[in-house]
Amino acid sequence: MLPVLALLSQAVQGSEGLWAHLRDTVLASALPETLILLLGVGLLAGILGTTSAWLVSAYDFHGRRLLEWALLLPLAMPTYIVAYAYLDILHPLGPVQGAVRFALGYSSPREFRLPDIRSMTGCIILLGFVLYPYVYIPVRAMFLTQAGSLLDAARMLGTSRHGLFVKVAVPLARPAIAVGVSLALMEALNDIGASEFLGVRTLTVSIYTTWVTKSDLPGASQIALCMLLLVVALVAMERWARRRQRYSTSAQKSSVMVPLRMRGWRGELAFGLGVVPILIGFVAPAIYLVVEAWKRFQFSGLSSRFAGEALNTITFAGIATLATVGAGLVVAYALRLLPGKASLWSFRLATMGYAAPGTVIAIGVLIVLGGFDRFLDQTMQQWFGLSTGLLLIGSGSALVFAYVARFLTIAGGGIDAGLSRIPLSFDQASRTLGRTPTETFRAVHLPLSKATMAAAALLVFVDCVKELPATLLLRPMNFETFATHLYGEAARGTYEEASLAALAIVLIGVLPVVVLARVGRIRA
Template sequence: MTDLATDTAPRPARSFRLGARGWVLASLLIAGLVLLPVLALGWQAAQGSDGLWTHLVRNVLPHALGQTAILMAGVGVLTAALGTAMAWLVTAYDFPGRRMLEWALLLPLAVPTYIVAYAYLDLLHPLGPFQSLVRAILGYDSPRDFRLPDIRSMAGAVGLLSLVLFPYVYLPTRAMFMTQAANLVEAARTLGTSRGRIFWRVALPLARPAIAVGVSLALMETLNDIGASEFLGVRSLTISVYTTWVTRSDLPGAAQIALAMLLVVVALISLERWARRRQRYSVGVQRARSLARQPLRGRAGIAAFVLGLLPVVFGFLLPALYLAVEAWQRFRFAGLSDRLLVEAGNTFLLSAAATALVLVCGLAVAYAARVVPGRGMQIVHRTASVGYAMPGTILALGILIVAAGLDQWIDRTVQAWFGAGTGLVLIGSGAALGYAYLARFLAISIGSVEAGLTRIPRSYDQSARTLGQGVTGMLRHVHLPLSKPALAAAGLLVFVDCMKELSATLLLRPLNFETLATHLYGEASRGTYEEGAIAAWAIVLVGILPVILLARVGHRQGRD
């Protein structure tokens, strides 16, 4: 009996070690796949011909860097001001319609930047509805007699991008204002400080970390943008990468510009962390209470509601209603074309397949970090999440280099063995585009799954182990059933982001393969805005889903 116990005792421990090692190896492979495009970019940039970098530094980068710097500075200032002001308005004051504004201010996130630019280009066109109405009111007959400034400008790009991206600042800043202890504000009030000075002297300094995080996210989205910048005539670094590769067929030059963009991203993240390196926030043992809202009634309440509604109107309602009207008119005139139905099917199938892949890989990385905690897994976790910090154009270009090299190797190998070539297997099948979605949005899946796993007590793992379950058995019987809400939320966010992704899709889509986003981009580039209204409206409708999810989570947190 003793010998039997001695023989069987080590087996569960040995299976546990093997199971944990397998999850670690899987997470290492996934992190390597995310890092591979960056390494490929560096290798391709080093293959540039003599004098190429000198030409880029002299003729391309100065203008592109200048345009990008102005665009990011303008968007950073406006999103910080607008997001912080709206967060303080709905947190510090109580007025009619405040509860509606709390979630309505998230609605601009449902509209991609290129769709807002697409809608406003048609709305504010000299022959469009807005300028036609203004001329009719003022008594002018022709655009030659009166026309507003062209929205195709740096100011137009800064304004439109800020209207869409300010919720990135609003959401974390509002959460910070809601969780700040009320006794800090009350202490300032007892010292005779007005509510306005409390904002500047107490609330704003405490919210600086949240504002910095939100602004950095907005700036990375600005750097990733390709559609809105091109539509509005701003030649950013992203546009330079795209035109250098597609128009000039200069892959080494595009890789070198992409590396310059990557340096901008690294500098941006480093600056954000440096800015809040000494920021600390702590509360006492006494339970923190939420900030008591100052009631606003009468004209003051109406003014506060109108002020909070303006970003929603111009950032969501106006473009969304315009697209709905245009889509309905187009549908009544021509119905749904077969091409649009095919593109909608392409978008859905590609996004669904990529979402499934991203969820599986995100689960592998997050679960490996749970079963084998330590410094090494933290590095793997951060490496696997780095793709979300890089613009889609950079990732797409790196993946294009990797996929093209693998396609050439496969073609040569098959031709040597069987005497027939295979062509572009990865690029032609859409596998390269799925790879781009995986690297780009893996961080969303890892973060959501990790958040779900952290809510499961470690005692559950120990109980499962005593019942004879291995690492994979614990995942199947314990962690997956309890993590379904987190997986569903991650799947929704990844699916919508895949549907809206434009820059990577433009570079990596197979020949004659179009999605709703690329269809809209093509119609806007040709100036046939009415043709893309249905595709734009479909993307907006799907984009509302994660906003509803965020609003529900925010409402639940505020109630708690």
């Protein structure tokens, strides 16, 4: 809660005319563009994720098993890396437009060129094809465990498979679709690299430019609060829309709803349709990164900065992961030991950071720890005549704080899910035998939930490596990670210079995809 409270405190310190100025010059353009972007990304990600989940759940064709896990691959590709890659791939002098001109008989970009990807449409398409797995994962799980009796009744009443999808499956899966779309929108709202370089001025970009370019912290805080209110409004609207609807929670398998076998051209068409989002969201940018990284390596070898950036990235992500998992364990275990409204609300408030974009968290953390640094410096000068300077901000502690505040939801939620699978009778038996809560945790809960904790730690680590907005705002001086190095090269228009760093981020991002794919196969 500290970053949010700090934002409120800082926002009211602005001058009387600051809000009116921001409203007329910044929000008047940034807010409509942000809303249009969210609407477009939500629709595209929802359609791609839902139809892909239905394709691999309701039909059986050659290559279906491959698609089930390959559709998760865009999760490994940060949005800003995809944007940088496609800016080169679809450049007027790039390979795609060159091939099109060659096929059509044109010799110059002046004679024929495709529409510029640096537009609202291009940004929506790229973000939608990268973020659809957030919808695909929960919706596919819902399709695999939907109430069999309802599907059986619909089939016996003569409903076609298409009608079953539209009239039964999608309405039943609406909670999962809503959750997935909400996560995709949070990621779209958190993005700063892709939207900025594709020419879309979102609220996130406005916060960054207001603070970094104009050094206007109160103004950045006011814009950040507007973004936070937008997030709250999106969640509230979704819950209000389905306030009177009830959903079946039975996990009974359908007796007649088995995957329909598709052979011949129909099976090939189904496989081709399933491959399209994978090609656009992962394969094409991944191939580009491999080619450019190899060219760069052949030309100049491994940069001397690469090892330092790798060390910075892994060190800070590792420290933040340990702190996040530790804090997640505290809030999740407290919820188990002392169930009730107090512990429930404490858990919810502690894990609300993921709903706030990285720039919002970063500005709040900057205010909190910057104020503490100033207080400590003044105190040390008065008492001992020593200046501590920017102790927390300069050491990177602020960056770790931001990572923990933002990704505590992943650790806390994952650990709580693992603990919830352990029957309470195990706790009661352990306590009856004279074990304390700490001993019960070491002897019972830790061995039974260590796999869940490891998976949560992996997800947190990868998200810390990929996080760009908070890292840009809170990194110490002369401190570069893979993400910030890539952003800096992209700002100079030399994306290929950071291709090795981008490829390293993608390879690290593949790790949770492998875990999710294994879990998905086990559940299926």
